[in-house]
Structure formats: C-alpha cells, structure tokens
Amino acid sequence: MKRLLLTLFAVGVVSLSPTSGGGGELTKALAPGAAKIPADEPTLRRGKYLVESVLSCGNCHSPRTPDNSVIPGRELSGGRTYDTPAFYVTPGNLTSDPETGLGAWTAEDVKQALTRGVRPNGLPLAPMMRTAFFKPLTEEDLEAWRRRILS
Numbered sequence: 085m086k087r088l089l090l091t092l093f094a095v096g097v098v099s100l101s102p103t104s105g106g107g108g109e110l111t112k113a114l115a116p117g118a119a120k121i122p123a124d125e126p127t128l129r130r131g132k133y134l135v136e137s138v139l140s141c142g143n144c145h146s147p148r149t150p151d152n153s154v155i156p157g158r159e160l161s162g163g164r165t166y167d168t169p170a171f172y173v174t175p176g177n178l179t180s181d182p183e184t185g186l187g188a189w190t191a192e193d194v195k196q197a198l199t200r201g202v203r204p205n206g207l208p209l210a211p212m213m214r215t216a217f218f219k220p221l222t223e224e225d226l227e228a229w230r231r232r233i234l235s
C-alpha cells in the first residue's frame with residue numbers, strides 16, 4: 085500500500101496541495117480528467133455513487149414494472165406500497181419535485197429523516213426505512229446525497 089501511494093505521488097495522481105481543503109479533494113485528484121471538472125462536480129458524483137449504488141435508495145423508492153425492473157426515467161419517484169401487519173407504507177418520491185418530492189426539504193430535514201427516521205413534521209418513519217444503516221453517513225455524504233437529488 086505504501087509503495088502504491090508513493091507511486092501515485094510520483095506520477096502526480098495524488099496531489100495534496102495546501103489549497104486542497106480536505107478529504108474530498110483526494111477523490112477529485114484521483115478522478116480521471118479531474119482538472120476539467122467543476123469544483124462541485126466530485127460531490128455530485130459522490131452523491132450519484134451513494135444514491136445509485138451503495139445506499140440503494142431506488143430498491144424501495146423507484147416504481148417498477150410487473151417483472152420488477154425499475155421504470156426507465158422514473159427512478160426514485162416513489163415505490164410500491166407495502167401492506168404489512170406492522171405498517172402500511174409507500175416509499176415516497178425522492179426527486180427534486182417541490183410538492184411530491186424533496187425539493188422543499190432543507191438539508192436538516194434530509195439529515196433528520198435519514199439518520200433519525202423522523203419527518204419534518206416530527207412523525208416517525210416506519211422501520212422499513214433503514215435509519216440504523218444510514219446513521220453513519222457523514223455531513224459530506226448527506227450533502228452529496230442532497231446534490232444528487234436536487235440535480
């Protein structure tokens with residue numbers, strides 16, 4: 085690992101300049117073609133990565149066809165209803181729509197929903213929304229997630 089880092093430094097892939105301003109810059113430095121990427125692009129990219137892969141929000145929040153594939157172009161716009169003895173819930177629209185989606189949610193609203201399982205009006209979310217799993221998200225991850233949603 086040490087040798088790999090030394091090699092990366094040697095070829096100039098990793099640059100921790102005094103202006104880099106923290107860990108996020110490392111991601112930027114490692115991204116191919118990083119020099120041409122606008123300042124906030126790595127954050128948006130991280131948001132896409134988190135939402136679309138690691139956190140799998142679309143598993144529950146995307147509408148699906150009868151054969152269970154996500155309906156193209158409608159990703160994250162709301163999932164199917166789950167009618168169980170414990171709760172009756174529908175994973176909502178996570179797009180930037182200000183009325184049916186999260187367009188009007190503040191960064192704090194998003195944080196509280198994801199990490200504490202509470203809606204902006206104080207009502208708790210059903211445990212199916214895996215708050216315990218999302219709790220370790222950092223402020224940067226939450227901001228990246230928000231940028232992806234609002235993009």
Ligand code: HEC
Nearest residue numbers: 139140141143144173174175176177197208209210212213
């Ligand atoms: C295992 C299924 C599941 C996954 C995965 C999931 N959610 Fe949810 N989510 C739900 C359900 C079900 C609700 C509705 C809960 C309720 O109404 O009490 C919900 C509710 C929410 C809400 C409140 C607004 C609404 O839709 O009613 C937000 C915000 C939210 N989820 C964000 C996310 C984000 C962001 C991710 C990915 C990081 C995610 N969810 C992943 C099931 C899921």
